[in-house]
Amino acid sequence: MxxxxxxxxxxxxxxxxxxxxxxxxxxxxxxxxxxxxxALCYSGLPIHGADMPLEIQVYATAHQVDEYLSTPEGRSKVLEQMKVYHAGKLYLEAVRSGHKPSAETMRQSRDFFRSHGMQVSVGVATVPGGDFGIPSTNSRYSINYQAEETRKDLEELFSFCAAEFEEIMVDDFLMTDDESDMSLNARGSRSWPEYRLQLMTDVARDHMIAPARAKRSDVSVIIKYPQWYDRFHVFGYNVETGPQLFDQVWVGTETRDPETERFGYVQPTEGFINYSWLQSLSGNKIGGAWFDHLDCPETIFLMQAYQSILAGARKLTLFNLGDLMENNPVAALFLSRFERVTALAEALGQDLPQGWVALKPPHSEPGYDLYLFDYLTMLGFPLRMSGTIPSAPEVLILSTHSAQSGELRDRLMDGSLKGCKFLLTPGFLSMIDDAEIKKAFGLNPAACRSLEVIEAGQIVVNGKQVALSESSPFFDLPVVASATQSAYFSHEGRKIPIVQHLKAPAGDVYILNIHTFGEDLFGPDKELFLAPTKLQIPHWPQELADLIRSTLGTGPERNLTAKPPFGLYLYSGQRGVVTNFTDKPLQVSLPGPHGDTQQVTVPGWEYALVNFERNKP
Incomplete structure (x- = not known):
């Protein structure tokens, strides 16, 4: 250093x-x-147990059950490798793409690992193939769940799984994009998301959970949601009925490499955001996090673990067994720093993140704010997600998603949000047509019109010219009456606001000129699930990020300064965590516990756990 x-x-x-x-x-x-x-004293701890702050699990696909577990020698090798990964639980998958290990192999593997003190459950991946399921007319990952053949296959599968195991994990293919005549007729006048949300609820209840419980009344069935939270509703992932129907909820915290197109340009914070949001909707049914080795350098793989823990996960499922058995080098850093992974979980205990509330109602359309929350967190803004408005948020972020909230108007009118600061996006402004909401936020009609995009290479922050690392798109946002501008750029003789502030009836309102991308970049021949293009938002100038944090913040984050991209997470007991999303050391200045200033150095792709006063300045 x-x-x-x-x-x-x-x-x-x-x-x-x-x-x-x-x-x-x-x-x-x-x-x-x-x-x-x-955590320099963890080496003597057992593989798992009630006293462990963190539980590691491993998922074996159906093909891997046959490849690695079909012989006594193979099972012994897997057992030894499980110990290397500190894993105490193994999922044996019963089907994937039509491949089904024999019942005998499943039973022998189950009994072997249980005899060695391991927990063993069964998993299923509802991907079409062989004699399992009727394929979708669109993606190869999806099944036609309207088809009677598919439903019979599901009933047989879940009856078998419940007969042999006490717990069933459903991997993240419980979705559909089928547009066959059969599905088209069943859809009727509903939109595709409306139809699919109801379809997948009915299928899960009647053709998966019901036959499983008919075989074993106390069986626990887990739904594992993917990480692409802003497109769940498009494919039928229902975040309202899912936590009600299933016994547990697992969350995909896979984040991939943000610099590659293979799985989308996913930000390292997406797993944190996804888990935080689903936790707010699932309550005590939240079970754990799940991530993998795909499209990951070893730093990203390690950061997946950190982000999962920061969001609240204390059980981590590693996908998949094959990568463990082949000693995938991506996991080397995770293994060498496992003591720090476990130390983070112990330090936070059962605490959940506090901070600025980002409102995302279930099934809300994101407009041009797709995955916006990932990018805001990359700027060092201390977000926590919520599907509803909490009782007394200090900061409330209102994006396009929030404009579809059924409670926002009433909460503004009844005064329960008094004292709250509001951050509005242009997407939110363009969606609001309620006169009372506009009045509460001090918005004139011009503030809520459709917007054109303008590229900017230089901006002004607090009167200082600041260059952007690359030219970036902003909306041609009008100046709201009586608003002050602390950041803007010039275009054709006009000042286009980036950050504007106004005193409104609802309180302090900030409008941030930010957007990501829209649904037009997704489709069967395009990206299906994740960020389809690279954005410069994580690399916005420090001056701009510090300005937003200092004006919007209500606690010690107001005085924190650092160069993005980095993460800031707030917890009870005067604690916070800073994560570094770069290869270079991150220099952070933040308030100390006694009114002093801490100069914090966070190594590349690592975290620092800091202690400071969590009081309003």
Whole structure:
């Protein structure tokens, strides 16, 4: 780390961890560089148990059950590798793309691992293939769930699984994009999302859960949601009925490489956002997180674990067994830093993130705010997601999604949001047609019109010219009457606002000129699920990100300064976490616990756990 020299000072934390203070000497100037929790005493812990702060699980696909578990020698090798990964639970998949391991192989594997103290459950992937399911007319991942043949296959599958196992995990293919005549006729006058949301609810209840419980009344059936939360409703993933019907909810926190197109340009924060949102909708049915090795450098694989834990996950399912058995090098960093992974879980305990509330009602259309929350978090804004408006949010982010909230108007009118700060996006403005909401936010008709896009290469922040790393698109946003502009750019002799603030009847209202992309970039011959293009938002200038954080924040985040991209997460007990999403050390200045200033250095793709006053300034 350049000219920094580090000295370690240890003090007890508890029987499983220690406080680790890094005291840095930089050009003859002492600064507190990092306050982190380290876990240097975990090596003697058991693989799993009630006293463990973190549980690691492994998922074996149907093909891998046959490849690695069909012989006694193979099962013994898998057992040893499970220990390397500190894993205490194994899922044996019963079907994928029509491939079905024999019942005997499933039983032998189940009994072997249980005899060695492992937990064993069954998984299913409802992907068409062989004699399983009628394929969709569109994507190869999807099934026609309207077809009677598909429903019979599901009933047989879930009856078998429940007869042999107490718990069933449904992998994230419980969706459909079928547009056959059969589905078209069943849809009627409904939109495709409306039809599919009801279809998949009915199928899950009547043809999966019901036959499973008919075979074993106390069987636990888990739904695993994918990570592409802003398109769930398009394919029938119902986040309202799912947590009601299923016994547990698992969350996909796969994030991939943000620099590659293979699985979409997914931001490292997407898993955190997805888990936080589904946790708000699932309550105590939330079970854990699930991520994989696909399209990941080892830094991203490790960050998937950190982001899952930061969102609240204490059970991590690794997909898949094949990568473990072949010693995929992507997992090397995760294994070498497993003590830090576990230390983060122990340090946070059962705490969930606090901070700015981003409202995303179930099934809400994102407009041009698709996956917006991932990008806001990359700027160091301390978000937590919610499907509804909490009782007393300090900051409420209202995007296109929020314009579809059925409770926003009433909450504004009854005064329960008094004292809240509001951050509005242009997408939200363009969707609002309720006169009372406009009045509450001090919006004139011109503020809520359709908008054109303008490219900007330079902006002005607090009177200072700031260059963007690349030319970036903004909306030709009008200035709202009586609003002040703290950031803008010039275009054809006009000032186009980026950040404007007005005192409105509802309170302090901030309008941020931001958008991502829209549904026009998705389709059968395009990207199906994830971010279809690269955006410059994570690399917005520090001056702009610091400005937004300082004006919108209500706690110590107001005085935090750092260069994006990085993450900031707030928790109870005067605690916070900073994550670094770059290869280089991140320098962060933030308020200390006694009114002083901490200078924090966060290594590349790592976290620092900081302690500061969580009081309003």
């Amino acid at each position: 350049g000219n920094n020299h580090f000295f370690l000072k240890f003090s007890p934390l508890n029987h499983q961890g220690i406080f680790l203070w890094f005291v840095g000497l930089n050009q003859c100037r002492f600064t507190i560089s990092v306050l982190v929790w380290a």
